[in-house]
Amino acid sequence: MLVKVFGSALFGVDATTVTVEVNIDKGIGYHLVGLPDNAIKESNYRIAAALQNIGYRIPGKKITINMAPADLRKEGSAYDLTLALGILAASQQIKASEINNYLIMGELSLDGSLQPIKGALPIAIKAKEEGFKGFILPEQNAREAAVVNGLNVYGVKNIKEVIGFFDRGNQLTQTIIDIEKEYSNQLENPEFDFADVKGQESIKRCMEIAAAGGHNIILIGPPGSGKTMLSKRLSSILPPMTLDEALETTKIHSVVGKVANSGLMLERPFRNPHHTISDVALVGGGSYPQPGEISLSHNGVLFLDELPEFKRSVLEVMRQPLEDREVTISRARFTVTYPSSFMLVASMNPSPGGYFNDPDNALNSSPLEMQRYLSKISGPLLDRIDLHIEVNPVPFEKLSDTKKSESSVVIRKRVTKAREIQTERFRMLNNVHYNAQMNTKQIREFCKLNEPSKALLKNAMEQLNLSARAYDRILKVARTIADLDNATDVVENHIAEAIQYRSLDREGWLG
Template identity: 80%
Template sequence: MLIKVYGSAVFGVEATTITVEVNIAKGVGYHLVGLPDNAIKESNYRIAAALLNNDYRIPGKKITINMAPADLRKEGSAYDLTLALGILTASGQIKSDSIENFIIMGELSLDGSLQPIKGALPIAIKAKEEGFKGFILPKENAREAAIVEGLEVYGIDNIIEVISFFDKGTALEQTIIDTKAEFYKTLDFPEHDFSDVKGQESIKRCMEIAAAGGHNIILIGPPGAGKTMLAKRLPSILPPMTMQEALETTKIHSVVGKIKNMGLMNQRPFRSPHHTISDVALVGGGAYPQPGEISLSHNGVLFLDELPEFKRGVLEVMRQPLEDREVTISRARFSVTYPSSFMLVASMNPSPGGYFNDPDAPVTSSPAEMQRYLSKISGPLLDRIDIHIEVTPVPFEKLSEDRKGEGSVAIRKRVTAARELQTLRFADTDTVHYNAQMNTKQIRKHCKMDDASKELLKNAMERLNLSARAYDRILKVARTIADLENVPEITGTHIGEAIQYRSLDREGWLG
């Protein structure tokens, strides 16, 4: 008897429906074809034990299972439940006329209970697109899949529940989520708030500008100046995610199995990898490509603490994703593309000892040592960072005062207002949403200067020996400063402030 059951495979952040054809005929043998990996080939042992422990069995006949399309490699243990139900239905142990209306996925334990799977959200989106009635999967993934409206999602604990559902008509509890309610959960009480930061008003101003325009930023200062504290609070002043951004971000985290029981992600991600990270872990890859840290930071913040301590090769692979806002991982037979539109926040000490060239500092470094340390970061990478700012230690008077600084909620209101202006400005462009994403043509259109501003920028370019990319960065930051003031034209004041945020271009830093 031939039966068709449906599962799904995830490539990149998109799913492909897999048809599992199970044919049982006279003879003996178990033949699984269709480019399964070792985890799928081993599934017959898990399935046999799970069925036996629930009073069912794999029949002693010739079982042929084809996973179509047969030329597409399938991987992972999430097909256990799909294969088990196909075998039970094809052998006549259960009867169901509706099994072909569902996508069925789940990893089986030997007692028949289900383990969570990866990529439930992309699979649910594809199931809805292709007109399936429902999606049966482990309970831990149910909230994640239930984000998709118009698809019945059933989270189950044990294979016996699915068998009863198809064979006896026993009802399963449908998981229903109010997606809008999930999305609009209050953001007015962030875990890390800017009101906790004492002093550092100029740095908070930089952070506000960076958040308003989506600009990359690097903080340079000695240990204990507050670089990490400031970076952790940046997501709290970014505008709330749109529904589209929330879905994109949730899909990526779903692919790597980080969503369990969460449902829709409504807060921007903040990723802070250790400086020993490999280039594959940062940008993504592997034998079966998975998203890296830059993709897990999509629509959020990637924080690289102690930037010069990262291996140079690791940092260099970020250069293209920073420009293109996506990363493509190619293999001999296929390639996958992961989005990576993130804000890069980096921090660094100005020297190996951690302090400026200050004779009163606990550990001093010579100018030559500082130069050698700073040169670990390539010029092209620094050019892709819009804002360079020095962070100095907070004096005791500021640390000891009781008055709290301005909170994240108030700052976020200004940032959101500036972003709304940018949304209107780039309404006709699908690929550009805020100032940091502008290309050369858009910079020329939206960043026009008067003669005085041009002269100011010309003098700065010549004196600091800035590159053409740095010129564009200054104009983008100036445009954002003008947006925060709700001013249509860029003035010399905006250009002047933007030039101040190029510390590493000045004489005495990188030569």
């Protein structure tokens, strides 16, 4: 007897429906075809033990299973439940007239219980698109899949519940999530709050500008000056994710199995990879391509602490994703694209010893040593970082001050208001949503300067020996400062403040 059961395969951050055709005929043998990987090939051992432990069995006949489309590589153990139910239905051990109306996925334990799977959200999205009546999966993934409205999602603990549903008409509990309510209940008390940071008011201002315009930022300062502490709090002042952003972010994390039991991801991701990370782990890829750190930080923050300690090749692979806001992984037989629109936040010491060129410091470095250390970061990468800011240690008077600093919630309100201005400004442009994404043509259109502003910028370029690449970056940052001030035009004070944030472009910065 031939039975068709439906599962799904992940391809990038999208899913493709897989038809599992189970045919049982006279003879002996177990044949599994359709490009399954080793985890799927081993499934017959898990299925045999699980069925025996709940009172069923794999029939001693010729079993042929085809996973169509046969030219698409299938991987992972999530097909166990799909294959097991197909074998039971094809051998007529259970009645399953409705089985082809449902998409079924789950990994089996030997006692028949189910283990969580990866990619529940993109699979649920595909199930809804293809008109399936429902999606049956392990209960650990049910809230994640239930984010998709218009699809009946059933989270189950073991295979016996699924057998009872199809064979005896037992009811399964549907998982329902009010996505609008989940979205509206976002945290107003972030774990990392700017209220905890003593002093550093100028740096906080710079972080606010970076968040408002989506600008990449690098902090340069000695150990203990607060670079990491400030960076970890940047995501707390970014505007709340829109519903579309939350779904897109959850989808990427779902593919790698990093979604918590809460379902929809409501907080912007903050990724902090170690400097020993490989190229593939950062950008994504592998034999079976997976999203890397830059995609996992999509719609959030990627923090690279001690930037010069990262391998040069690792930093260079970020150049294209920073520009295009997506990363493409190419293999001989296929190509997958992962979104990677993130804010880059980097920190570094000014020298190998950790301190600026200070003759009074025992660990000071010479200008030559500082230059050699900074040259580990390429010019093209620095070209993609809008804000360079020097961070100095906090004096004792500030550290001992008991007065509370401004909280992240208050700062985020100003940032959100500035982002709303930018959303309105770029509403007719598909690929631009905030100031940092503007190209040269858009900079000329939206960052027009009056004569005093032009004269100030010209004088700064000449007197401070700013590089040519700093010109567009200064205009972008000045536009963001103007938005924070709710100003229509970019004027002198906006340009003056933006000029301060190009430390590494100044000749003679090393002394």
